[in-house]
Amino acid sequence: MSRRAEQPPRERLRPGALPDLIGYRLRLAQQAVFRDFASSVPGISPGRVGMLLLIEANPGVTQSTLAQAVQRDRSTMVGVLDQLEAKGWIERRRGADRRTNGLWLTRAGRLLLARAKRAIAIHEQRVAARLSAAERARLLELLGRISD
Amino acid sequence: MSRRAEQPPRERLRPGALPDLIGYRLRLAQQAVFRDFASSVPGISPGRVGMLLLIEANPGVTQSTLAQAVQRDRSTMVGVLDQLEAKGWIERRRGADRRTNGLWLTRAGRLLLARAKRAIAIHEQRVAARLSAAERARLLELLGRISD
DNA sequence: TATTGTTATACTCTATAACTATA
């Protein structure tokens, strides 16, 4: 018979059913990758770099089209783009349709993005350090089948 | 010569360098999985269910130990546990060390978790619908190597 | 009527710093 109703808490927790869930494992992997990104590419988040990359590949893209591409509400984009513009990395120009803004990288934005790309290449190598090229490709392919 | 300095925005964006980044693909996959989770297991988030699963597997665990397990600050846990307690799913009991709270599922919490587990099993099947058992295991293994 | 960008507002999740009670 135990003297106490309470059991002593373990310092090392039993993981229970969690580790077999794809969503949980995805979250762990993503957190690890984002931590590495934050220390590898300081001063800008993965999401923001993603937007700059999309603007680079699609100069003149409208706010709404970009919002749709990153699956955010167009009202959400306003503040984000305000920040990128305040940093001097993008500019809004009048679009052909006068309701729209076209988004363009500035010279400073192109410079930042070039630097970020080099840092991301190193980050990407570190993230995939324990994967062969074939395994890395396999992972991307399997992730694609999850995302549909 | 073009009549306009502006180029027409494409409705379908060029993805640029994004799709080859592991972090980006992880985020897409996780967003897809979380969307499915939200519609499959209404009323509770993946993170909250994860905590309930950890409490179930480690009855009497302290707040700080749980916080460490889910990689959150212990001050963050307070509000989260307040909510779980307000829902009637967990209770805080006095621990052996009188500074600590032991966390326990209530009967309602065990019922909720049993229901959630059944919903999660279906959710998990849908998420992995396009993966064979071997591919699913391979994905988890590759994710584990990303997470270290 | 519908769309684009915007504003006001609010909600969720998270952290830091400082406090208290215990150890």
Next chain:
DNA sequence: TATAGTTATAGAGTATAACAATA
């Protein structure tokens, strides 16, 4: 001195609803 839980506070990141300008 150190640790566990708590509080106050703040900062990201996000969404909804309503509006003006334009299509």
